[in-house]
Amino acid sequence: MKRWLQKWTWLCLLLVFAGFSCGLMRDASSRPQVFLPDAITGYAIGGHDPVSYFVDGFPRKGSREFEFTWGGAEWIFVNEGNMAAFARDPEAYAPRYGGCGGYALTDGFASAGSPFIYAVVDGRLVFFHTVVNRFLFLSNATVLLLEAEAHADKVGCGPDM
Secondary structure, eight states: HHHHHHHHHHHHHHHOOOHHHHHOOGGGGGOOOOSSOOOTSSSSSGGGGGTTTHHTTTBBBBBEEEEEETTTTEEESSHHHHHHHHHHHHHEEEEEEBBBBHHHHTTTTTBOOEEEEEEEEEEEEESSSHHHHHHHHHHHHHHHHHHHHHTTTTTTTOOOO
């Protein structure tokens, strides 16, 4: 019985060491792109016009007629004016944290943010995973924004471009 426990102990230690070694060898290139395209539409933020959040106050679906490549993804816009505004200053309109959920980042986790659950915080668009997460984030936005910033790059949701 004692020999059996020793073998399992060594096997467990070997697996832990192998997992730790793989984690150390992973480089920044293994991270996902800054803005992953939506699996269905193939466009960033599900094919919604990022400028429309600021101009119209709600997300609007873009048109394939107005495409722009930035941040490793294709973005589509409602009209040429919105596309030109984004092209001039994409950082001002693109979602903060690469579209990851803002509240989850405060705890050091990456979650996919929804283009339908959002807020403009400190002049930037922030997505959230749930309505509850949005409420909790906005209840103490100043402090939680700093916490999210601190964790964003560690979990592959940053830095902001």
